[in-house]
Amino acid sequence: MNIEYEFEKLLKRVEKPARYTGGEVNEVQKDPGNCSLRFGFAFPDMYEIGMSYLGLQVLYSVLNERDGTYCERVFAPAPDMESLMRERGVPLFTLETKTPVRELDILGFTLQYELSYTNVLNMLSLAGIPVFAKDRGEGMPFVVGGGPCAFNPEPVAGIFDAFLIGDGEEAVVKLCGLYESWKASGEGKASFLEAACRTEGVYVPSFYEPCYLETGEIGGVKKLFDGAADRVKKSVLWDLNSTVPPEKCIVPLIETVHDRAVVETFRGCTRGCRFCQAGMIYRPVRERSSDSIIGSAERQLKATGHEELSLLSLSTSDHSEFEPLATRLMAMCKENNVSLSLPSLRLDSFSFKALGEIGGYKKSGLTFAPEAGTQRLRDVINKNITEESIFGSVSQAAELGWGTVKLYFMVGLPTETYEDLDGIAEIARRIMEACRKGRMKLTVSVSNFVPKAHTPFQWEAQDAYEDFVSKHDYLKEKLKIKGVSFSYHDSCMSVVEAALARGDRRVTAALVNAWEKGCRFDAWSEHFNYSLWKEAFEEAGVSMGYYASRKRKYDEALPWDVIDCLVSKEYLITENEKSKSAETTEDCRQGCRQCGINT
Amino acid sequence: MRNKYVIKLAKGGYLKYISHLDMVRLFKSAFKRAGIRLTHSQGFNPHPRLSLAQPLPLGYSSTCELLEFEISEDMKPAEILDKMRQAVPEGIKLLGCGRAAEGKSLAARAVAASYEVRIPLDAGFECDFGELCENFMKQEAIPALKRQKKADVKKETDIKGMIRELQGEKVDDNLILYIKVDAGNRSNLSPELLIPAFASFAGINTAREEMDVTRTGLYFLR
Numbered sequence: 001m002n003i004e005y006e007f008e009k010l011l012k013r014v015e016k017p018a019r020y021t022g023g024e025v026n027e028v029q030k031d032p033g034n035c036s037l038r039f040g041f042a043f044p045d046m047y048e049i050g051m052s053y054l055g056l057q058v059l060y061s062v063l064n065e066r067d068g069t070y071c072e073r074v075f076a077p078a079p080d081m082e083s084l085m086r087e088r089g090v091p092l093f094t095l096e097t098k099t100p101v102r103e104l105d106i107l108g109f110t111l112q113y114e115l116s117y118t119n120v121l122n123m124l125s126l127a128g129i130p131v132f133a134k135d136r137g138e139g140m141p142f143v144v145g146g147g148p149c150a151f152n153p154e155p156v157a158g159i160f161d162a163f164l165i166g167d168g169e170e171a172v173v174k175l176c177g178l179y180e181s182w183k184a185s186g187e188g189k190a191s192f193l194e195a196a197c198r199t200e201g202v203y204v205p206s207f208y209e210p211c212y213l214e215t216g217e218i219g220g221v222k223k224l225f226d227g228a229a230d231r232v233k234k235s236v237l238w239d240l241n242s243t244v245p246p247e248k249c250i251v252p253l254i255e256t257v258h259d260r261a262v263v264e265t266f267r268g269c270t271r272g273c274r275f276c277q278a279g280m281i282y283r284p285v286r287e288r289s290s291d292s293i294i295g296s297a298e299r300q301l302k303a304t305g306h307e308e309l310s311l312l313s314l315s316t317s318d319h320s321e322f323e324p325l326a327t328r329l330m331a332m333c334k335e336n337n338v339s340l341s342l343p344s345l346r347l348d349s350f351s352f353k354a355l356g357e358i359g360g361y362k363k364s365g366l367t368f369a370p371e372a373g374t375q376r377l378r379d380v381i382n383k384n385i386t387e388e389s390i391f392g393s394v395s396q397a398a399e400l401g402w403g404t405v406k407l408y409f410m411v412g413l414p415t416e417t418y419e420d421l422d423g424i425a426e427i428a429r430r431i432m433e434a435c436r437k438g439r440m441k442l443t444v445s446v447s448n449f450v451p452k453a454h455t456p457f458q459w460e461a462q463d464a465y466e467d468f469v470s471k472h473d474y475l476k477e478k479l480k481i482k483g484v485s486f487s488y489h490d491s492c493m494s495v496v497e498a499a500l501a502r503g504d505r506r507v508t509a510a511l512v513n514a515w516e517k518g519c520r521f522d523a524w525s526e527h528f529n530y531s532l533w534k535e536a537f538e539e540a541g542v543s544m545g546y547y548a549s550r551k552r553k554y555d556e557a558l559p560w561d562v563i564d565c566l567v568s569k570e571y572l573i574t575e576n577e578k579s580k581s582a583e584t585t586e587d588c589r590q591g592c593r594q595c596g597i598n599t
Numbered sequence: 600m601r602n603k604y605v606i607k608l609a610k611g612g613y614l615k616y617i618s619h620l621d622m623v624r625l626f627k628s629a630f631k632r633a634g635i636r637l638t639h640s641q642g643f644n645p646h647p648r649l650s651l652a653q654p655l656p657l658g659y660s661s662t663c664e665l666l667e668f669e670i671s672e673d674m675k676p677a678e679i680l681d682k683m684r685q686a687v688p689e690g691i692k693l694l695g696c697g698r699a700a701e702g703k704s705l706a707a708r709a710v711a712a713s714y715e716v717r718i719p720l721d722a723g724f725e726c727d728f729g730e731l732c733e734n735f736m737k738q739e740a741i742p743a744l745k746r747q748k749k750a751d752v753k754k755e756t757d758i759k760g761m762i763r764e765l766q767g768e769k770v771d772d773n774l775i776l777y778i779k780v781d782a783g784n785r786s787n788l789s790p791e792l793l794i795p796a797f798a799s800f801a802g803i804n805t806a807r808e809e810m811d812v813t814r815t816g817l818y819f820l821r
Contacts, residue, residue, distance in 0.1 A: 011616050012658050012808040018621070021613035025632070025688045251628055253617045253688070259624075305628030305686070337636070 022095030044119035111149035114500035155503035157205035166234030201235025260308035365404030373423025412463035425478035448494035456575035492530035504559035568596035614690025619654035652705035709783035761788035
């Protein structure tokens with residue numbers, strides 16, 4: 001079939017056809033005939049989401065840098081496109097050359113959030129690739145997964161041939177090298193996986209077989225291939241300055257979530273918030289030098305023509321040279337007529353000065369994430385932000401003319417009581433009282449606590465759905481304050497997310513059921529369908545509550561124990577214990593906390 | 600003295616699937632990549648002085664788009680063209696650049712546009728296309744269904760007065776329709792109203808997705 005001809009007809013019938021055309025500025029063009037390795041970088045969500053993700057640009061550039069390797073992009077088609085593709089028999093294809101995905105050598109999915117898993121299954125099916133690894137014969141692409149969700153790969157273990165755990169820049173290149181040698185050897189697929197699993201950061205799930213106790217807990221894991229590691233260490237790019245960040249970034253033809261140049265300033269975080277997975281799995285902190293950041297930003301702006309520059313890290317102000325760096329960036333942006341955006345700032349006098357200078361913020365407003373309503377609960381989660389500092393910053397902001405403030409909180413945190421919820425309302429009330437003179441608009445945004453693997457709270461129970469609903473209702477009443485608006489995250493979504501986040505291989509059946517029932521784009525509230533998910537779990541005989549709202553004991557074997565993120569379980573236990581008595585742990589910059597990453 | 604220019608360009612390939620607003624965004628970033636500074640409007644929310652003479656519907660090719668812009672320093676049109684050609688993606692062809700006339704913008708002066716519509720015909724579809732087009736235009740009124748912006752219902756309107764020319768010829772198995780219709784803020788007719796009205800008059804059942812439309816001309820008041 002002539003895909004391009006069929007494809008053009010579809011384009012005339014779908015919404016935002018440029019999601020599927022490719023052809024953007026800086027897209028890499030290579031002759032596929034001269035490439036021995038065809039790699040598909042798959043983002044299991046829509047184009048506009050995937051193209052706003054820096055990791056895509058990073059790996060796209062790293063892979064296409066290799067001679068003979070052609071990395072092309074693949075996204076999840078929106079429902080209107082999907083139904084036309086199925087109707088006309090058009091298989092999932094790459095954006096660059098419209099090659100059917102089935103014909104690629106390696107298909108790499110980035111797993112950024114659990115609620116994209118049904119899209120992974122759907123994309124495989126649209127590509128004509130069997131969804132289970134065991135059903136994919138010789139000649140089918142290797143399906144590989146990476147990203148934060150790969151730190152608990154078990155719920156999708158049967159879907160993937162391999163996972164890349166940790167930093168991808170070097171690991172993916174090693175994998176490509178292994179692929180080329182394997183292809184030259186002419187041996188079967190198994191021999192590639194046997195070689196791959198000896199590489200740091202590569203987990204081949206088919207080499208492990210968990211068994212379960214009568215109580216339902218994991219009894220142990222049988223290794224099916226001796227060469228596979230007992231625990232797979234994540235791969236770490238120890239020196240960020242050893243790689244060049246992407247500069248010739250693809251410039252989307254249509255509006256995406258973020259249309260801007262982005263430079264990563266550092267990876268990892270030293271704050272140690274106990275709920276935060278990113279803060280644990282991306283350790284240690286590694287900075288890019290100021291010169292490298294500025295040079296790279298300048299070159300990226302030149303190559304893309306973007307009108308905005310943003311910095312990426314887990315906490316912008318924590319870069320050790322932040323103030324001089326920000327000052328230099330402000331000058332460079334002014335010179336180039338580009339606006340600068342500084343996300344997640346710690347609000348001190350310098351930031352206010354900087355924000356005042358770069359402007360623009362008065363429109364979008366200031367954002368704080370106290371996460372919890374009382375000092376006690378903030379100590380429990382180790383979020384070191386005090387009420388005094390919030391009030392101080394907000395009143396300073398009000399004086400300087402900021403009109404909108406957004407506060408982020410979580411509900412359902414371990415040890416939370418209704419007093420902590422009262423605390424949320426109290427903070428809002430006091431802010432409004434202090435800023436009575438101006439016309440302050442305050443938004444209180446609440447998300448639901450989802451316990452994640454490899455965090456001090458990985459053993460904790462999630463609130464039941466009904467608890468979330470009562471807490472939201474309670475807050476809704478308490479926050480009926482003039483000038484305050486209240487929004488909260490869908491509770492059903494958070495429950496499904498939790499079941500997938502800490503699931504084991506038995507959850508896969510429920511996931512596949514959900515996809516077969518038509519679940520797609522579950523991270524989108526307009527597409528998420530809880531009743532289908534409930535049916536899917538019930539019919540698979542899997543309890544959502546067992547994974548979401550059950551408290552685990554420290555000695556229970558956890559599905560993700562096979563993954564070693566270099567932070568020790570002892571440290572996580574110590575942190576969990578300290579949380580029970582609301583004892584805080586200082587920032588690692590003030591001294592090593594012995595989490596294991598430095599040993 | 601302001602440095603105002605016009606670039607004439609063709610839009611085709613996959614680029615025809617981006618909207619008017621995305622075209623404007625594309626050129627904003629292309630000027631940045633080319634290192635050419637656009638001047639900005641004054642006021643609270645300054646925007647670059649850059650506009651396309653007439654929006655082109657999504658999915659249409661064009662051989663005659665006009666981009667008007669103002670830059671901060673005087674440059675030779677040839678130099679602009681040279682720099683911009685390296686900054687635009689495949690699918691956009693820059694045909695020429697010249698200094699803009701003083702006075703009102705092209706967008707404010709647009710009155711008409713011409714299009715070429717390629718309609719693949721069912722095998723064996725025979726008729727005298729000259730006569731068909733004449734008869735179509737001879738109708739007292741030409742009713743077309745127009746979608747109402749607010750309520751999602753279609754309302755019948757007479758489009759005859761907005762059709763300036765309509766001719767057709769058969770090339771291979773296609774009917775090529777040459778039309779010229781009102782375009783601009785005085786009076787505007789989208790070919791999307793005319794095409795189905797003509798097809799139903801002529802008894803042509805070709806699906807819309809099989810047809811291609813290319814804009815071939817833009818006309819302005821002096």
